[in-house]
Amino acid sequence: MTRTVAVVLAVLVTTATLPVAAVGGVVGTSQTVESDAMTNGQADAYAGTHVAFDTASNAIVDYRVGGQSVFENVTVESQRDHHSQTGIGADVGLSAVTNLSGIGLEIAAQTETRAEIATEGSASLAAHDTERGILTVDAGEEAQYVQLNLSEDSTAEVSDEGDRVTVDSGDRTGVLLVAGDGEVAVTDNGDVTADLERESTLVFRSYADDEHDDDAVEQERLIADGTATAEVYAAEADGDRVADVATYGQDIAVEAQRNGEDRLEMVVKRAQHEGTIVIVSVSEAALEAADSADDLAVTVDGEAAVEADSYSDLEGGIGEEPRYMVTHSSEASAAADVLVAVDHFSEREVAIQGDTEDDADGSESDSVPGFGVAAAISALLAVVGARIR
Structure with missing residues (x-):
């Protein structure tokens, strides 16, 4: 059976913790609430399913992923202020x-899936409560320095690719990279410092050791070179379905529209004409509803994308034609990643729908693997539309 999945611009969708939705189920939305820190001006903490940390007045303290301490603290300072205070030149x-x-x-x-950290400058930070423990630092309108002091159990080294730093934290491997202009380096004392030019983002992603494979490295490359500019994910929190997004670039807008029980459409807008890569991570639980991950197919503007057999072939779809490829997350997992090249913008229509042949038979099992019927994900994608900037 072929089931059709239509996907959106420059977005990584991670459904690593989203079980198969029951027929007629509803995905709960993620409610944003003001924290005590905003109300009382006091230090605060965040404790999610996968990510936890404390805050001091000027730093994130003890950033943990999967219970493993990665960073002792994360500190941000504008380059202008640092040069002025220290007398050190640029x-x-x-x-x-x-x-x-x-x-x-x-x-x-x-x-339920994110903590947003505001600063007194133009920079902002966000910690995303996913299995990848994503942390982003957005420079905003000023160039920034970011200092990441490692925990006692962590070590850092420049990766073989040269533009990333790998952080080993026991049973997890993390990667730091810059999306935009800037660089990341290991300091003389073994910690990590990043240089972020304005409107650039420092990205940290964490993996269980067996998950950081060649495909993960390729995803990091897509983020670092600006080909993938956001990571949208779905999760379960306290029995509810929630969704959120980590952004790695600018100039993205998504509007979700529901067009029936078995179809959900979205309009994706981008001022730039250039296309981009979409990476969709489908959980092992999601694939239990499918015969094989290879049965997944992709449409953009109602047209089937062409299956690519390599990353270079996939990227060749930008400016040419929509293309996609399917990879498996790791040898130990049945989870899969679907990478999609959207050829161009400014406005594209995408849709998620069940198999049309089964629809004609009235089957109730024709939903997209792992997503359930469209009615079960309409709220999820509405949240995606609200959160992507």
């Missing part, structure tokens, strides 16, 4: 940038 080597004073920060808002 031409100093990045590995020598240490002992940042930091700028004031506080947890501004929380959802």
Whole structure:
């Protein structure tokens, strides 16, 4: 059986913790609430299913993923202020940038899947409660330095690719990279410092050791070179379905529209004409409803995308034709990633629907694997539309 999945612009969708939705089920939305830190101006903490951390007045403290401490603290300071305070010029080597004073920060808002951290400058941070433990630092309108002091159990080294830093934290492997202009380096004392130019983002992603394979490295490359600019994911929190998004770029807007019980459409807008790559991560539980991950198919604007047999072939779809490829998350897992090249913009229509042949037979089992019927995901994608900027 072929089931059709239509996907959106520059988005990584991670459904690693989203079970198969029951027929007629409803995906709950993620409510944003103001934190005590915003109300009382006090230090605060965040404790999610996968990610937890504390905050001081000028730093994130003890950032943990899967119970494993990764960073002792994360500090941000504008490059202008740092140069002014230290007298060090802008031409100093990045590995020598240490002992940042930091700028004031506080947890501004929380959802079931994210904590947003505001600062007194243009920078902002977000911690995403997914199995990948995503942490982003957005420079905003000013260039920033970011200092990441490692925990006692963590070590860092520049990756073979040269533009990323790998953080080993016992049974997890993390990767730090810059989406946009900037660089990340290991300091002389073994910690990590990043240089972010304006409107650039530092991205941290964490993996169980067997998950950081060649395909994960390719996904990191797509983020680092600006080909993938956001990571949308779905999860389960306290029995409810929730969704959220981590952004790695600018100039993205998504509007979700429901067009019937077995079809959900979205309009994706981008001022840039250039196309991009979409990476959809489908959980092992989701694939239990399908005969094989290879049965998944992709449509953009109602037209079937062409299956690519390599990453270079996939990227060749940008500017040419929509293409996709399916990879498996790891040898130990049945989960799969579906990577899609959307050829161009400014506005494209995408849809998620069940198998039309089964629809004609009135089958109730014709939903997309792992997503359930469209009625069960309409709220999920409405949240995606609201959260992507």
